[in-house]
Amino acid sequence: MGKNKGARIVITLECSCRNLTNTNKRRKGIFRYTSTKNRKNTPSRIELMKFCPTCNKHDKFKEMK
Template structure:
């Protein structure tokens, strides 16, 4: 019989800087995403990390998607 999934889940982190174009306030055509894992028991809120975005070519804030 299979075991539980456990506490760790796979999450997707999306760049907040290249998601919205500042001049038009609309979504851009491309944005960069990372995948990672988190422990849902220890970190119940959404994860935010500063990582490198090759699309923006800067270190920017990445937020967890639903």
């Protein structure tokens, strides 16, 4: 039988540079990370500084719906 959903959920983080049209990009497309968070401790959306290979620098990654 399946287990109930716990407090930890899987989230997807997307780079905030996705809407910028920079000609200095290394790759085309949107880069995403997956992570987990505890929904009881952090009910709001989180932002983390991660490395984005598209813009070749550390940038804010925001939680997607």
